[in-house]
Amino acid sequence: MFAAGPVWMAALLTLGCATSWALGQPPVAPSEDSSGQHAELHVRYAEARLRLAETRLQKAEQLNAVSRGQVSETDMRGLRMRIDLLRAQVAETRRQPHGYGFTAQRRAARAAVHLAEQELAAAAVVNGRKADAIAPLDMRLRELRLEIARLRAEIWDDPVFLVSPTDVLQMQVDQLADQLQDVLHGVDNAPALDRR
Numbered sequence: 001m002f003a004a005g006p007v008w009m010a011a012l013l014t015l016g017c018a019t020s021w022a023l024g025q026p027p028v029a030p031s032e033d034s035s036g037q038h039a040e041l042h043v044r045y046a047e048a049r050l051r052l053a054e055t056r057l058q059k060a061e062q063l064n065a066v067s068r069g070q071v072s073e074t075d076m077r078g079l080r081m082r083i084d085l086l087r088a089q090v091a092e093t094r095r096q097p098h099g100y101g102f103t104a105q106r107r108a109a110r111a112a113v114h115l116a117e118q119e120l121a122a123a124a125v126v127n128g129r130k131a132d133a134i135a136p137l138d139m140r141l142r143e144l145r146l147e148i149a150r151l152r153a154e155i156w157d158d159p160v161f162l163v164s165p166t167d168v169l170q171m172q173v174d175q176l177a178d179q180l181q182d183v184l185h186g187v188d189n190a191p192a193l194d195r196r
Helices: 004-024 032-066 073-095 101-129 136-157 165-193
Strands: none
Touching (some): 032 073, 073 101, 101 136, 101 165, 136 165
């Protein structure tokens, strides 16, 4: 649990330094040629991320073809949802090479709601077949994950955050910091909490 503290602080400091550096840079007027090449670079980057996600799904499908259940249906849903998100990001990047982050993060927040709804529904089906197959505390955890996902999506849809570019940036930083903290906490505590 304490191992995440230094990593968490280092991640926040890195994010803060990068943001400060980026905001402190003087504007550079790109040439028309370099703008097109730069936009294409962003598209190629987004496409490469999509190909990686598609290949990871393909590997998971192969593992399950060899031995059913090696990759859980929960993980398979997550892999498929990631591909859907990255496809949308490629399309958005083609339209707007810079500044697609807000749209992508809003879309990811909405996708997280959908995924959390699916997880809760799947668990309810399991419990419908056999009472308490999934323990009440595990059901409660799924319910809370769905509530948090819904609230996060609501934050992304709240027009108050769109008042100024600074407000948008601050909200994005806050959301990324929350997600990073959740990931670090999950990694540190997964072995103890995910035991069955």
